[in-house]
Structures are given as C-alpha cells and as structure tokens.
C-alpha cells in the first residue's frame with residue numbers, strides 16, 4: 001500500500017505484486033576461470049531475496065509491519081484458527097515499497113554479498129521496471 005499518490009491511485013489499495021529481479025555484474029574476466037563470476041555463487045543473493053521479500057508484506061515502517069501482523073492474527077482468530085504461533089512474513093523497507101525502492105534495497109544487499117554487482121532491475125511487467133545502478 002502506497003501513500004502520497006494522486007487521489008484514487010490504485011496503488012493506495014492493499015495489494016501485491018509479482019516481480020522479476022535481474023542482477024547484473026561487472027568486472028574483469030578472470031584468466032584462470034574465463035568468467036567474471038561463477039553464477040552459482042549468486043545463490044546468496046537469491047536466498048536473501050527469497051528469505052526476506054518473497055511472499056512478504058513489504059512495509060514502509062516498523063509500525064505498519066506490526067499493524068499487518070496484528071490484523072493477520074485477528075483474521076486467524078476470527079476463523080477459529082490456532083494462531084498462537086503465527087507470524088505473517090513482513091519486511092520493513094523504511095521507505096515506500098515502490099519498485100524503485102525495492103530495486104535499491106536489493107542492490108544494497110546484493111552489493112554486500114557480491115562486490116561485482118553493478119545494477120539491479122526490478123520488473124513489474126514486461127513494460128515497467130525500475131533499475132538501481134552503481
């Protein structure tokens with residue numbers, strides 16, 4: 001759910017998105033391996049995305065995250081579900097959960113895991129995406 005948008009903007013509703021993420025690397029080709037980087041070593045980046053963002057509510061603030069948690073518990077209780085150990089997966093971004101900000105967050109995390117990361121693209125649709133560059 002985004003705020004500070006023009007009245008009636010559809011992204012002011014609680015909703016979700018499916019994203020594709022493209023991580024690009026830049027560096028010299030190593031003589032020994034003939035590669036810039038072993039793709040298999042990008043698993044840490046994929047794992048970070050899957051652990052923190054996949055099927056997660058990306059919240060703008062910690063307070064928003066806690067409200068989401070509370071609402072999910074209330075829904076489960078209303079269904080007479082045993083919700084005592086339930087926690088909804090949330091990630092606090094500390095800024096609006098736009099494709100631009102998500103791309104920046106993934107870029108920062110990916111760069112921490114692999115110094116050769118040069119850009120991260122978050123694609124919402126075939127025609128819409130955001131890119132964070134070095």
Ligand SMILES: [Zn+2]
Nearest residue numbers: 010011015017
């Ligand atoms: Zn949206």
